Amino acid sequence: MRYLFYLVLIPVVGFSSAWVRKEGEVFIAPFFYYYSAKDYYDRNGNKKPIGCTFEKQEIQLYGEYGLTNKTTLTFKLPYDRLKCAKETSGFSDLEVGFIRQIRAFPNSSFSAYGSAIVPTGYSIHKDPRLGYGRLGLEGGILYGISGNLGFLDTGLGYRYYFGYPSSQVRYYATGGLNLYKNLQLITTLDLQIGLGNGKRKQVGRNVLLEPDYKLAQVYIGPRLILGNISLVATYQHVFYGRNTGAGRGFNVGVWWNF
Template identity: 40%
Template sequence: MQHTARMLATLAGCAGLLSPAPLLAGAWGQEPNGMFLSLQSTFYSTDHYFDAQGSRRDRGGTFTKYELNPYLEYGLTARDTLTANLFYHWLEDDAAGRLEKNHGAADQEFGWKRQLLKQNGSVLAIHALVIVPAGYDEAGENPRLGYNRYGGEANLLYGHSSTVWGKNAMLDLRLGYRDYFGYPASQVRSNATIGYDIAERWQVLLGAELLYGLNNGTAHELAPSVLAETDYRLLKLSLALRYHLSDHYSLVAGGYAHAWGENTGSGGGGNVSLWHSF
């Protein structure tokens, strides 16, 4: 039972931490030949997990994750943008009674964003992407770096910028569907972010992200008597501050917490990122 809880929190916790596109990108694409780069470093730690009923339980040890996440956009046309969301993980887990470590490239995401509408400060777009595994040994490595499965995702994006109380404000919304074609379960994925300029160079960012498994995945055997959890649900809340270093550079730092979940790790962490548009 303890091994099942450890595997559950590690697998679903890792997958739940794969980051969506940075807020500055969102529904807004790039101009032709324009580029946007985000280099983000993330820390996550937990010694508890949410069980299948959403109750928080002790997992018998601490799982820790450090993630390096470069995100790149390149504008093809005035309406089309290519995206690449890349991940490298350093993982530690002592729930088995000994410290286990692993590091390497995780599942990568490559996509295409198409702007459908842009008027009166609002943008509507679609974003299609493919998930490409890095080819690691899923049975022989622990903690696992990801699911090691090809998948696809389709998103509807909406963004709106305006002025509120004399300050710049923005809203960014995403509603998507991710499918791994059998294992793990398909997911509805959504997030909402509000940004507001609190000073000349400072912006506060409030975010919520929901990953909702549809309970349609098939069991997957990693090793004899070891089944990977196929379905999880997670609500993540975040708060960050963005500082405009210049017209093309921004520094962003914040924290997040796993507020609710089923079959996934609880806990939380923080991140720091550098944004550059050129």
């Protein structure tokens, strides 16, 4: 039954699952993401109007490869279209990394992960800009457990950027409920907490790129499992933040492992 909860989180909040791939196994997940916000949370957590409607459309390709039975290599490449009075499009940051299983149990897994955030050469002078234009590193731990009713997958990580913005502590918890044999309901809580260090620089009208921010959001949606292919759709709602957009969104994607 492992395929029922395998990798439920990657296209949503960017964390890896606690379970690793078998040696030689490949996983590919293209998906489309849309987010919009008319308001933002200021540094005190109060909602204020942006002055335009910020929109983000993203086509992303995520992949995994089982290097060994305990180590999985990962990559994520997004292509973004941003709009807020002005419009910008192009590839944003490439992420490459790994998941290393530390301990496997009959119904659970404990792992560590690491990744590098690499700018793809976009201009940091465009508005809205596609990214910080800074190299970043992230690492953390992952734990997942499953049963007849579903699963729980959690992760805690630390992201550091060279220069700016501030470092971030990132946490997620995903619960999956098996509704039917091939259908799950997935709910994710995602927390991102800026630590206030690093240089504070404004980055234009991209409300998702402030140098120091705090963010709390939830995702919920179904996953339809058709053998080694899954169809996934989730709704996103930001319910608290500081120096970030007060928006909503959705994503749809296909997961294919072979």
